[in-house]
Amino acid sequence: MDFSQQVYQQNQTVWQESIHHPFIKKLSDGSMTLPTFRYYLIQDHYYLRDFARIHELAADASQDQAVKTLLQELANSLHDGEIATRKTFFKELGISQQDVVNTPIAPTTYAYTSHMYRTLTQAGAPAAIAGLLPCAWLYADVGASLQGVTSPVPIFQAWIDSYQSDDYTGPVAKQIKLTDQVARQTDATGRDAMTKAFSRSAYYERDFWQMALDHQDWQ
Numbered sequence: 001m002d003f004s005q006q007v008y009q010q011n012q013t014v015w016q017e018s019i020h021h022p023f024i025k026k027l028s029d030g031s032m033t034l035p036t037f038r039y040y041l042i043q044d045h046y047y048l049r050d051f052a053r054i055h056e057l058a059a060d061a062s063q064d065q066a067v068k069t070l071l072q073e074l075a076n077s078l079h080d081g082e083i084a085t086r087k088t089f090f091k092e093l094g095i096s097q098q099d100v101v102n103t104p105i106a107p108t109t110y111a112y113t114s115h116m117y118r119t120l121t122q123a124g125a126p127a128a129i130a131g132l133l134p135c136a137w138l139y140a141d142v143g144a145s146l147q148g149v150t151s152p153v154p155i156f157q158a159w160i161d162s163y164q165s166d167d168y169t170g171p172v173a174k175q176i177k178l179t180d181q182v183a184r185q186t187d188a189t190g191r192d193a194m195t196k197a198f199s200r201s202a203y204y205e206r207d208f209w210q211m212a213l214d215h216q217d218w219q
């Protein structure tokens with residue numbers, strides 16, 4: 001069985017807890033408050049900045065030219081895709097640079113991004129690549145689970161729509177393929193590190209939703 005299918009199956013409990021998380025329910029039924037959505041977007045802004053950076057660092061650390069190129073491509077498509085979408089949301093909700101500066105990175109965002117940097121420095125590019133995978137894959141599944149759902153709040157609907165276009169699902173398939181290719185070129189110890197990196201990211205993805213509902217801070 002491919003590495004991706006194996007870790008996907010192993011992490012279904014936490015995965016399904018994300019898909020059925022109250023955060024997703026509140027987005028789709030419109031009961032989420034705007035301050036919660038704003039909180040999520042600002043934390044996500046911090047997250048995406050590091051997420052893009054880790055692609056670049058993993059590309060630098062990778063020995064394989066094709067892997068390097070694909071990671072760089074994924075990093076570029078982030079700037080045109082997810083990061084650009086966030087900028088539109090910021091504009092629509094009136095979130096300013098000052099609002100971002102005034103909001104510190106919260107513990108779960110800090111832990112999730114630190115986990116990805118740590119994985120890269122301690123276990124290398126293959127594990128870092130596996131740690132990047134749950135992000136896009138989970139959101140594709142969340143998008144699929146929301147197919148046909150119409151949120152009464154237009155900006156929540158825009159968020160849902162952003163995970164349903166082919167522009168989005170194409171890169172996810174590429175990333176799964178890349179991870180499987182890297183896993184095939186890696187020994188058992190490396191694959192074990194990849195497995196751990198994937199599981200930990202899946203865990204932090206679930207906690208990210210809860211962090212936003214709780215408006216988690218450092219108190």
Ligand SMILES: Cc1ncc(C[n+]2csc(CCO)c2C)c(N)n1
Nearest residue numbers: 044047078081082135136139171208
């Ligand atoms: C915490 C968190 N996890 C996942 C995503 C989703 N996401 C991040 S980058 C990207 C594009 C393809 O890699 C997608 C879908 C997010 N925004 N925030």
